Amino acid sequence: MSGQEFREISPSEFFYRHREIVGFTNPARATYTSIREFVENSLDAAEAIGVPPDIHVTLMRDEGFEFEVYRLRVEDNGSGIPGEYIPYAFGRILYGSKHTLKQMRGIFGLGGKMAILYGQITTNRPVHIVSSTGGRDVYEYRLLIDVEKNSPIIVEERIHRNGNPKWRGTVVEVFLEGDYQRSSSKIIEYFKETAMANPYAELSFIDPYGVLHLFRRSTTKLPPASREVKPHPHGVDVETLRRIINSTDCKTLKELLVKSFHRVGETIADRFLKTYSLDPYRDPASLTPGEIVDLAYALKNFEEFLPPDPSCLSPLGEELLLEGVRKELNPEFAVAIQRKPSAYSGYPFIVEVALAYGGGTPQTGRITLYRFANKIPLLYDESSDVSWKVVNQVIDWRHYKIDPTRDPVAVIVHICSTRIPYRTLGKEFIADRPEIEAEITRAVRIVARRLADYLSHKRRVEKAREYFSVYERYLRKIACFSSMLTGMDEPDIDKLLRRVKRWKGMEEAL
Amino acid sequence: MEGYGRSSMKERRREVLASLEKLGYDVYRTIESGEFPYVSMPSRSTRNILYDPKLRQYVLGGQTVKRTARNIRHLRPLTQLIWVATIAHQLCSQGKTSTLRDVFYMAQAFEVDFVDQYESDDIITDLETVVGLPREDFNIYPEERSSIFGDLTIEYTVPGYEGRRINLLSHPDGFVIGPTLSTAEFVECGAERVIVIEKGAMFTRLVEEKAYEKFKAILIHTAGQPPRASRKLIRRLNRELDLPVYIFVDGDPWGMHIAMVIISGSANAAHITDLTTPDARWAGVYASDITRYKLPSDPLTEIDVKRLYELKNDPRYRSGIWSKEIDVFLQHRRKAEQEAFSRYGLSYIVDVYLKERMEELG
Ligand SMILES: Nc1ncnc2c1ncn2[C@@H]1O[C@H](COP(=O)(O)OP(=O)(O)OP(=O)(O)O)[C@@H](O)[C@H]1O
Ligand SMILES: [Mg+2]
Numbered sequence: 022m023s024g025q026e027f028r029e030i031s032p033s034e035f036f037y038r039h040r041e042i043v044g045f046t047n048p049a050r051a052t053y054t055s056i057r058e059f060v061e062n063s064l065d066a067a068e069a070i071g072v073p074p075d076i077h078v079t080l081m082r083d084e085g086f087e088f089e090v091y092r093l094r095v096e097d098n099g100s101g102i103p104g105e106y107i108p109y110a111f112g113r114i115l116y117g118s119k120h121t122l123k124q125m126r127g128i129f130g131l132g133g134k135m136a137i138l139y140g141q142i143t144t145n146r147p148v149h150i151v152s153s154t155g156g157r158d159v160y161e162y163r164l165l166i167d168v169e170k171n172s173p174i175i176v177e178e179r180i181h182r183n184g185n186p187k188w189r190g191t192v193v194e195v196f197l198e199g200d201y202q203r204s205s206s207k208i209i210e211y212f213k214e215t216a217m218a219n220p221y222a223e224l225s226f227i228d229p230y231g232v233l234h235l236f237r238r239s240t241t242k243l244p245p246a247s248r249e250v251k252p253h254p255h256g257v258d259v260e261t262l263r264r265i266i267n268s269t270d271c272k273t274l275k276e277l278l279v280k281s282f283h284r285v286g287e288t289i290a291d292r293f294l295k296t297y298s299l300d301p302y303r304d305p306a307s308l309t310p311g312e313i314v315d316l317a318y319a320l321k322n323f324e325e326f327l328p329p330d331p332s333c334l335s336p337l338g339e340e341l342l343l344e345g346v347r348k349e350l351n352p353e354f355a356v357a358i359q360r361k362p363s364a365y366s367g368y369p370f371i372v373e374v375a376l377a378y379g380g381g382t383p384q385t386g387r388i389t390l391y392r393f394a395n396k397i398p399l400l401y402d403e404s405s406d407v408s409w410k411v412v413n414q415v416i417d418w419r420h421y422k423i424d425p426t427r428d429p430v431a432v433i434v435h436i437c438s439t440r441i442p443y444r445t446l447g448k449e450f451i452a453d454r455p456e457i458e459a460e461i462t463r464a465v466r467i468v469a470r471r472l473a474d475y476l477s478h479k480r481r482v483e484k485a486r487e488y489f490s491v492y493e494r495y496l497r498k499i500a501c502f503s504s505m506l507t508g509m510d511e512p513d514i515d516k517l518l519r520r521v522k523r524w525k526g527m528e529e530a531l
Numbered sequence: 532m533e534g535y536g537r538s539s540m541k542e543r544r545r546e547v548l549a550s551l552e553k554l555g556y557d558v559y560r561t562i563e564s565g566e567f568p569y570v571s572m573p574s575r576s577t578r579n580i581l582y583d584p585k586l587r588q589y590v591l592g593g594q595t596v597k598r599t600a601r602n603i604r605h606l607r608p609l610t611q612l613i614w615v616a617t618i619a620h621q622l623c624s625q626g627k628t629s630t631l632r633d634v635f636y637m638a639q640a641f642e643v644d645f646v647d648q649y650e651s652d653d654i655i656t657d658l659e660t661v662v663g664l665p666r667e668d669f670n671i672y673p674e675e676r677s678s679i680f681g682d683l684t685i686e687y688t689v690p691g692y693e694g695r696r697i698n699l700l701s702h703p704d705g706f707v708i709g710p711t712l713s714t715a716e717f718v719e720c721g722a723e724r725v726i727v728i729e730k731g732a733m734f735t736r737l738v739e740e741k742a743y744e745k746f747k748a749i750l751i752h753t754a755g756q757p758p759r760a761s762r763k764l765i766r767r768l769n770r771e772l773d774l775p776v777y778i779f780v781d782g783d784p785w786g787m788h789i790a791m792v793i794i795s796g797s798a799n800a801a802h803i804t805d806l807t808t809p810d811a812r813w814a815g816v817y818a819s820d821i822t823r824y825k826l827p828s829d830p831l832t833e834i835d836v837k838r839l840y841e842l843k844n845d846p847r848y849r850s851g852i853w854s855k856e857i858d859v860f861l862q863h864r865r866k867a868e869q870e871a872f873s874r875y876g877l878s879y880i881v882d883v884y885l886k887e888r889m890e891e892l893g
Contacts, residue, residue, distance in 0.1 A: 492600075492603070492606065495609075495610045498610050499562070502613045502616070503555045503562065503613065504559070505617045507556050507559050517567060517600075
């Protein structure tokens with residue numbers, strides 16, 4: 022073959038070339054995605070140390086360019102980053118602290134850097150980071166990313182003494198080519214929905230017009246923190262298995278199974294090895310590549326492994342979800358339920374669904390859907406999402422006497438998992454895994470039933486009230502006319518009205 | 532003999548006010564004792580409208596209906612009924628009158644709105660049924676007016692006109708039979724009979740042809756189906772002054788029925804008994820007159836024929852001239868208007884036809 026050149030490209034270069042797949046398609050979308058990536062890092066950083074997040078975002082027009090450039094600044098009260106990690110955390114793609122089996126918003130070690138990279142290629146300005154873990158020092162960096170080498174270029178590095186009281190948190194500031202006019206509604210929506218799924222977070226956003234959008238926390242209660250877990254045998258692929266074997270100290274297969282995998286005990290390990298005629302005392306290091314493939318296959322298919330333990334998940338819980346929905350939608354009626362944990366291919370997940378009706382619930386001519394994954398709002402490609410399918414195609418709302426075209430109903434779906442089955446790296450919509458679809462469907466049915474009960478009670482009450490008011494109105498008139506006819510004082514109708522109130526069905530409803 | 536004598540008029544008014552007040556007291560006391568107010572009245576459903584051969588008119592049977600405030604569906608009509616009673620009481624005690632339409636509009640100020648005038652008319656009919664008095668006694672009249680002309684002197688009884696007299700020959704267009712005329716007293720009468728005419732043009736013709744002189748007649752124009760005030764007046768002329776009454780209408784089922792209603796009432800006023808003139812006579816145009824006088828005629832329409840069959844089912848049409856003429860109509864299938872006589876010249880109707888007819892009827 023001639024004329025063809027073989028060359029490896031770095032991850033930075035790869036994502037630089039394909040930045041649209043992570044949400045940097047155009048200046049408007051990039052403005053939204055940048056804000057989102059930094060805010061999510063900040064939320065993770067605060068939750069990781071168990072403090073209610075305080076996040077302040079400023080987006081300002083910078084006039085020093087010939088095109089539309091904004092300065093984006095995000096400040097949080099999170100964990101902060103140890104000084105020595107800052108250059109890599111912000112300057113090397115796929116470098117991150119979240120490649121674990123623990124539920125966090127960040128996954129790929131990509132998001133923040135993509136925003137930084139986008140800013141760098143559109144404005145040629147370094148990212149500015151100030152961070153402290155609350156210790157003696159505060160670190161300040163100005164960084165550029167070397168795209169070809171996928172490594173940070175430190176433009177400026179300074180260490181300051183922390184003040185008293187000690188400040189802890191991170192400030193990230195980037196310049197980027199943006200378009201606020203076209204992205205403002207999505208950005209505001211993003212904050213509103215983030216506030217809904219994180220009612221314990223205080224969010225403020227000062228937009229380029231200088232307008233402050235403030236989303237106050239309504240509780241300081243955090244959802245239970247998630248624990249990190251070992252991989253579940255059902256979720257293990259050949260590559261992961263190979264890495265586990267390479268890095269283990271275990272001397273036998275059985276020991277490897279029990280120590281390196283989630284929810285595998287001695288008994289189950291024995292049964293598994295017996296089923297597949299494997300020698301429990303075999304040294305894992307002696308497995309041939311072919312045998313590793315077979316083992317991975319066996320692990321995936323052995324049905325007696327216990328399902329994954331959801332302690333690695335951090336769902337909101339019914340109380341917090343309800344709190345968030347009430348806070349942001351101010352509905353007349355709201356209900357939230359959490360389904361019991363379930364799993365798909367070895368990844369545990371929990372579905373939480375809330376429903377809001379009336380009051381401030383938007384009336385859009387169809388059911389308004391709010392989708393969340395690991396507490397992140399999903400704002401794009403709604404109709405490709407599994408929740409959309411459930412709400413618009415699977416559920417027959419007539420069954421609950423709800424008219425989606427007329428009734429102001431919002432459904433809020435939150436999926437949390439150590440691995441959300443996103444269809445793309447842009448974290449915008451969720452593939453329809455049958456296990457997840459089934460859980461969402463069950464949950465939506467339950468909340469729809471609750472709304473139906475509420476509405477039928479409400480209708481009964483309204484009817485009783487109306488019924489009563491008809492008596493009240495006409496009896497009053499009759500009393501008045503009888504007094505006009507006779508010239509006597511108006512007779513007292515209270516006794517009669519009390520009788521009406523005691524009638525069947527009236528007493529409980531009124 | 533009943534009448535609207537000077538003293539009887541006042542007494543009548545006291546009676547009306549008393550029966551309205553009684554309704555009020557009943558309601559008042561029921562409410563005070565912690566019970567739901569109600570009114571009972573004879574049912575006006577078709578099943579309860581019976582023909583009374585002795586009275587020679589339709590009357591209501593023994594079925595009664597109860598409108599009670601206990602039933603949510605009765606609340607509105609009951610309230611409206613009591614309201615109408617209140618209005619009637621006001622009108623009577625202040626000596627004012629109002630039309631059915633006025634009542635419909637007045638309701639809005641009291642927030643007892645009627646859907647349409649049919650509904651308010653119906654509630655007024657209810658009140659008539661409850662207290663057993665016609666709405667004219669409550670000073671409520673329909674819009675349409677008929678008129679009267681003839682040698683009769685009357686004396687008004689309405690406030691502001693009491694004692695004033697007038698002779699009904701003094702205005703050739705006739706006098707409107709409104710509330711004041713309806714409540715006037717008869718003082719002096721030079722006429723010997725009453726001729727009731729369906730159509731205005733024919734009424735004018737008879738005045739011009741001096742029928743009132745030739746027959747010594749009081750002429751009354753009904754303008755179609757006569758309003759109750761004129762039916763009542765006809766009855767009084769017949770009862771109080773002993774005048775025979777002749778009814779001259781179009782030669783078709785509709786004209787025939789106008790005559791019948793004057794004579795023996797209508798089914799929808801079955802709850803009211805002193806509107807009829809059982810001794811009045813139908814004087815034509817008969818179906819048989821069409822051939823007898825060779826009158827210009829039109830074919831019966833389908834609706835005419837259907838109406839004729841309906842009348843055939845009415846017990847009052849089952850005998851005498853009524854059943855005979857219905858058969859002639861159905862046989863020849865033709866009808867003629869009162870004006871058809873004009874083919875023989877303007878005076879033929881008075882000098883020939885009515886003269887002959889009056890002699891025949893005696
Ligand atoms: N505000 C912050 N406070 C503390 N640590 C942070 C902050 N922002 C980023 N980090 C650290 O930097 C790492 C890289 O962040 P980045 O957004 O690039 O990837 P990620 O969040 O791990 O994954 P994802 O691509 O899904 O966003 C994070 O894993 C985290 O350890
Ligand atoms: Mg991130």
